[in-house]
Amino acid sequence: MTETNPGSTSAKDGSAVGSTRGEWPLYEVFVRGKRGLNHVHVGSLHAADDQMAVHHARDVYTRRNEGVSIWVVRASDITASSPDEKDPMFAPSGDKVYRHPTFYDIPADVPHM
């Protein structure tokens, strides 16, 4: 679960142990704002099944042309990196500076660079 994983932290005080009995499963919603853009996570909702999730996402997240396409996925089907892995997982972007365009000095008078 991406946003919605209470993880181990909240289970401690029992606050995560709610009445999930009979609750529709949780879906995460991704919307493509317009052609040419990626789908972006916009929030979550509950629905009994995939089709209902798409319908609800249409009503909840795109009442004003916010999107041209919607993805829904059950929150329980998402695998996410853990915050504890932050360092090893994302280190390459930090220490491999040569991956970034600013690593390269180009004279200012070279056009269109």
Next chain:
Amino acid sequence: MTTQVNDNRFDEAALQEQFDATIEAKDRIEPRDWMPEAYRKTLIRQVAQHAHSEIIGMQPEGNWISRAPSLRRKAILLAKVQDEAGHGLYLYSAAETLGVTRNELTEKLVAGKQKYSSIFNYPTLSYTDVGTIGWLVDGAAICNQVPLCRTSFGPYGRAMIRICKEESFHQRQGYELLMTMMRGTEAQREMVQESVNRFWWPALMMFGPPDDNSPNTEQSMAWGIKTHTNDELRQKFVDMSVPQAEALGVTFPDENLKWNEERGHYDFSTPNWDEFWAVVKGDGPCNEQRLNHRKRAWDEGAWVREAALAFAENQTAEAAATPTAADATPAAGVDTTTPEETAK
């Protein structure tokens, strides 16, 4: 065992340090980050209360949908009330990232264990109130919500951004409705003034108790959940509203309301805080009605929620039992395209 305990204590201190540094840098806390339990609990209470307010807030105006004076007004009001339902859902979705379920929050609301904004415990006596609510109540909500877009908890801030984008329509449709009535008959102008008189003080109370009686404000500001005090926001709202009232041609029911050159703000009377606390504690004009209505909708909707779930389970079971066309075709991932086809 001793080392284990010490390690945990060390970990907790390191986590707290990391949390504090994130807050200090005005960066956002995200759901999977470690956070102090008190921070989590404060947020759950605030976001849930906010979500409940959006949902209960549909009632006073929803009351008038079937009696809208024209098709145009009806379409506008329907869209506005639907937006409020959406706002409630964005906020429940943000609250769920803190490890509570939506059912749990709704059950606490209908049991009277969680609050919603007291403004919705006042009745809507005429269609004019739809205009006044849009102008003053949504206006006060905007004042409160714009700074919350930069609140320290990521999902809450993102929900607020979506909400703020939609609120401006709410305020403008209300103001326009009142403007239309002010251009009408003398009786209509009186209706507007009467409605504004009723809503002015409850709207000022929407910002919460005065700073010297708001014990949680300091901690909430230290955590970056709140960025302005209740009194700061209330003042800002008064300063914004007075010129709007002048343009509309109405007055606010406060003889002490006047510009203070020295302060650069409008002075105004102290709201009746006894009334505020009475309404918060359940003695407002409509507390019982609002809560009963929500409870009835929740109880009467139970069979729908159950039936939808049972239907979905049946569909899954049926799909599992029936061999589908997919079983007869080559395994997934096998490219059946011939080179000739590709060449075309």
